[in-house]
Amino acid sequence: MADECGGAHAPLGGVPAVSRMRAPILSVGHGSRPGRHADLRYMGYSECPFEYEGTDSMVAMATEPPATKPDKPSKRLPRTVRELFDALPPLPGLRVEVIEGNLIVSPAGSPEHFRRIKALDRALIPLCDEHGWEGTQHGPSLCIEGPRDSLCPDYVVWSPDCKRWGDELLSYEVIMAAEVVSPSSVRIDREDKVRLYAVGKLPIYLLIDPIAKSPTATVHSDIKDGEYRTVTSVAIGKPLYLPAPLDFELDTSIFTV
Template sequence: MTAMAHAPMPTDDEILLDYFLALEPPQGFRAELIDGRIFVSPAPDGDHEDAIDMILSQVYELSKTKMQASGNKGLELATWGASPKDRVIPDITFAPRESRLFRGASSWMPSDGVAMVAEVTSTKPDGDRKAKRLSYARAGIPLYLLVDREKSTTVLFSEPKDGDYTETHLVPFGKPLPLPAPFSFDLDTSEFL
C-alpha cells in the first residue's frame, strides 16, 4: 500500500482570510479585516460625506505638497508578523501626487508611501478610535486624522512607534488643527460644527 500525499491543512488565519476575501457585502457596505475580526459597515450618512468633502477640499487647496486621495482604496497593513494582515479601507487615503501611488495598484495595496489616512466616525466610533488607530500605527502610517462627530473633536495622531501613535493633538470643532509636512497647513475644523 502506498502512502498518499495530502495537502497541509489550512490554518485558521488562512481560512479567515479566504472567507474575508470571498465576502460580497451588500451594495454600499464596506467589509474590513482588523485584528482577526471582520467588520461590515453600512453606507455612510450625508453628514459623514460632507465632512469628507471638507477635508478633501482643504487638502487640495491648502496643502504645501500636492496630494492625491482615494476614498475606496483597500490597504493591506502589516500586523507585526500576525497573519492574516489587516485589510482596511480608510475614509480617505492621502499620498503625494508625484508618487502616483494609486496608479496600477490592486484592490488591496501595501501602505508604503501613504502620507495620512483619515476617518470620520459613523455608527461604530470605537472601531475608528482604537482598532483602526492601532492598525494604522502598526503599519507605520505617519499621520492618522480622526474626525470624531460624537465627541465634536478632531484628532491628529502622529509618530507611530511600538504599535501605537506616540503623539496626539486634539482640538474641539471650531479650533484649527495644524497638519505637519507634507501638508503644512492648519485644518479648519469649524466646518464640522
C-alpha cells in the same frame, strides 16, 4: 401486413416465422414502449428480431446514458477570514474590513457623514494638487503590514507610486488616513484603528469625532515602537495643524454640519 420495422408478417395460421431486420437503437427512459414519445437519440443499429405469435414486435432497445458524478467545485472554500474577504463580491452601500482577524461589515454612513468627508476633500485638494498626491474618499483600502488586515478609511492621501498589496495600498506607504466617527464605528475608529494604523506605520491618522460629548478633531503622528507618540486634539471649530509631510493647518469648522 407490415411489421414495425418494415418487414412482412406471415399469416397467423401459418408456420411461425421470424424476420430479422436492422433497426435503429434509440435511447429512451425506463418504462418507455415503442411508439411513445420520449427523449430519443439515434445511437446506431442492432439486430432486431420480430415474433408474431400474439406478442408485440420489438422495435427499439431501451438504453441510458452512463451516470456521471457532479462536477467538483473549481475552487476550494476559504480557510481564513482574509481569504473569505478576498473572495467576497462588491457589496454596495456597505464597508467591509478585516480588523484584527475579524470580518467587519458596517453601513457606509449618514448624509452628514458623507458631507464631512467631502468637506475634508475640498480643503485638501489644493495641497494634493501642489504635491501631485491623490486625495480620495472611501478608499482605496489599506493593507496593514504584518497582520494583513484590510482597512477602508473614509479619506486617504497617497502618492500614485505608493506600493500595493494587490489592489490595496500598503499602510506604511500612505501619507494620511482619516476617519469620521459614526455611531456604528465608535470603538473601531477611536481604539482599533488607532492601534492598527500605528502597527502598520501609517504616518498620520486624522480622527474626526463629531458625536463625542465634546466634538473633537485629533491628529496622531510620530510612530515609535508601534504606537503614536504625538496626539493633538482640538475642539471642532478650532484650527488643527497636520504635521509633515502635509504641513497644513486645517480649519475644523468645516466639520460643523
